[in-house]
Amino acid sequence: MAPLRQAAGASAGPQLALAGIRKVYASVVANDGIDLVVQPGEIHAILGENGAGKSTLMKIIYGVTAPTAGEIRWRGEPVAIQSPGHARSLGIGMVFQHFVLFETLTVVQNVALALPGRPDLQDLAQRIDAVGRRYGLPVDPRRLVHSLSVGERQRVEIIRCLLQNPRLLIMDEPTSVLTPQAVRKLFDTLRQLAEEGCSILYISHKLDEVRELCHNATVLRGGRVTGHCVPARETPASMARMMIGKELVPCRRGAPAAPGEVRLALRALTQPAQHPFGVALRDVALEVRAGEIVGIAGVSGNGQQELLQALSGESPLPRAAGEAVSLEGRPVGHLGSGARRARGLGFVPEERLGRGAVPAMSLGDNALLTAHRQGLVRRGLVRRGAVRAFARRCIDDFAVKCAGPQAPADALSGGNLQKFIVGRELLQGPRVLVAAQPTWGVDVGAAAFIRQSLIALRDAGAALLVVSEELDELFEVCDRIAVMANGRLSPAVPVQHTDVETIGLWMSGMWPEAGTAPVAAEEVRHVAQA
Numbered sequence: 071m072a073p074l075r076q077a078a079g080a081s082a083g084p085q086l087a088l089a090g091i092r093k094v095y096a097s098v099v100a101n102d103g104i105d106l107v108v109q110p111g112e113i114h115a116i117l118g119e120n121g122a123g124k125s126t127l128m129k130i131i132y133g134v135t136a137p138t139a140g141e142i143r144w145r146g147e148p149v150a151i152q153s154p155g156h157a158r159s160l161g162i163g164m165v166f167q168h169f170v171l172f173e174t175l176t177v178v179q180n181v182a183l184a185l186p187g188r189p190d191l192q193d194l195a196q197r198i199d200a201v202g203r204r205y206g207l208p209v210d211p212r213r214l215v216h217s218l219s220v221g222e223r224q225r226v227e228i229i230r231c232l233l234q235n236p237r238l239l240i241m242d243e244p245t246s247v248l249t250p251q252a253v254r255k256l257f258d259t260l261r262q263l264a265e266e267g268c269s270i271l272y273i274s275h276k277l278d279e280v281r282e283l284c285h286n287a288t289v290l291r292g293g294r295v296t297g298h299c300v301p302a303r304e305t306p307a308s309m310a311r312m313m314i315g316k317e318l319v320p321c322r323r324g325a326p327a328a329p330g331e332v333r334l335a336l337r338a339l340t341q342p343a344q345h346p347f348g349v350a351l352r353d354v355a356l357e358v359r360a361g362e363i364v365g366i367a368g369v370s371g372n373g374q375q376e377l378l379q380a381l382s383g384e385s386p387l388p389r390a391a392g393e394a395v396s397l398e399g400r401p402v403g404h405l406g407s408g409a410r411r412a413r414g415l416g417f418v419p420e421e422r423l424g425r426g427a428v429p430a431m432s433l434g435d436n437a438l439l440t441a442h443r444q445g446l447v448r449r450g451l452v453r454r455g456a457v458r459a460f461a462r463r464c465i466d467d468f469a470v471k472c473a474g475p476q477a478p479a480d481a482l483s484g485g486n487l488q489k490f491i492v493g494r495e496l497l498q499g500p501r502v503l504v505a506a507q508p509t510w511g512v513d514v515g516a517a518a519f520i521r522q523s524l525i526a527l528r529d530a531g532a533a534l535l536v537v538s539e540e541l542d543e544l545f546e547v548c549d550r551i552a553v554m555a556n557g558r559l560s561p562a563v564p565v566q567h568t569d570v571e572t573i574g575l576w577m578s579g580m581w582p583e584a585g586t587a588p589v590a591a592e593e594v595r596h597v598a599q600a
């Protein structure tokens with residue numbers, strides 16, 4: 071662990087001071103009298119369960135939304151931040167969880183769009199190079215964004231902020247899409263920035279990372295500040311306790327039941343890239359049996375999205391050949407998503423707003439979209455009472471914080487909507503469940519609960535395929551793990567025969583071919599270095 075450093079320039083007076091910040095949405099008090107002080111050079115974590123009010127507070131600081139009451143002091147002066155442009159002019163930058171870059175433009179064109187006036191592109195490219203070198207964020211300004219990895223795209227976002235010389239950088243869940251190596255690099259950059267006096271507000275559910283990086287932390291619960299701590303003096307478990315107000319129950323995975331019959335099979339699934347930036351699937355083969363959870367690891371952008379589309383049948387583009395995907399021995403590759411769901415497939419997509427749920431529709435109507443076979447429709451008529459009751463069960467069983475089944479999906483915090491979508495699929499008792507990033511953006515308590523629910527579904531005899539970028543999560547819930555790299559899928563190996571390091575190395579596409587003995591991490595590294 072990196073040694074705890076004192077925030078640089080802590081004596082210069084606060085960079086940011088919030089007093090009594092309150093934000094009321096129609097039916098929810100999202101922030102309720104929040105006080106927060108951030109010193110120059112301080113890396114300050116904001117911790118809290120899903121729906122605690124973290125994003126709302128950051129949106130207020132970045133001028134996206136106005137507080138209902140309270141005072142913001144920026145470098146000692148009271149200020150009303152009117153817009154993100156105003157925030158940037160003050161020296162406040164924000165890197166959003168979902169990057170906002172134009173894929174068909176180059177790096178330098180993207181950066182130019184965020185700067186005032188019409189900067190000279192050649193001069194700007196040199197400045198990008200210079201900032202990249204200074205902070206260890208190498209990226210070629212002439213490259214098109216679509217050709218960059220997620221880690222490189224994040225570098226572009228950070229460079230874009232740095233070119234505006236921020237005094238405060240807000241980072242919302244910055245590591246959720248990064249490889250462990252990219253996380254190390256990001257932390258080096260953030261520490262360097264802090265040493266130069268830039269303050270950083272850091273939102274994350276990954277408590278071990280918070281412990282390693284952040285000088286101080288403020289804990290929110292129910293829109294209020296409920297605690298402060300120095301993360302280096304805490305454990306992830308003690309911080310989780312502060313966040314959720316009780317002891318975190320670790321996930322328990324008993325011995326797997328002997329797996330039963332093959333429920334989901336992929337056979338020689340090959341398909342060309344479906345758009346210029348897509349990935350071709352090459353000879354993908356996999357079997358998932360009743361009573362087991364198979365995980366698919368890999369860095370995003372290696373064909374996972376294409377694989378998920380081939381599995382769900384959602385893609386409007388030509389589908390796979392029928393026999394390439396089969397459910398319980400019957401070919402379904404040619405069928406659409408409705409027909410597959412009718413055969414017992416449940417699906418939790420990666421993208422919750424837009425794919426997992428229709429933003430403007432109520433939770434009840436969103437439940438109806440995939441669960442209508444659960445007695446919610448009779449003789450072609452929607453049974454409104456049954457719809458409400460089903461949505462209510464999802465809300466209660468999965469502790470979704472919301473105003474009720476009538477709440478629109480886009481009024482929920484990210485983590486709460488994720489819990490609702492997972493609940494909706496699990497409560498249908500699917501025979502096969504395909505789940506992509508099931509705990510993405512979900513707080514530690516809810517993530518443990520979701521993982522336990524996946525294991526319970528396995529123990530009830532379902533076959534589960536979990537696609538996740540979080541290796542720890544895959545090792546916690548899965549019986550076997552495969553790796554996706556460049557459109558190919560490795561053999562699925564039992565978790566007890568592999569480790570995080572080996573799977574991490576397989577992500578570069580180097581794994582032993584089927585039929586040969588599993589290769590240890592040491593050997594793969596040796597080959598990779600040769």
Ligand SMILES: Nc1ncnc2c1ncn2[C@@H]1O[C@H](COP(=O)(O)OP(=O)(O)OP(=O)(O)O)[C@@H](O)[C@H]1O
Pocket residue numbers: 095096097098099100118119120121122123124125126127471472480481482483484485486511513
């Ligand atoms: N536009 C909105 N309209 C109505 N309610 C909202 C809106 N945005 C947020 N809320 C509510 O405000 C509360 C706080 O949400 P916020 O997104 O700030 O939480 P969070 O701590 O960032 O959660 P997460 O970790 O899940 O992202 C939640 O109850 C949420 O439902």
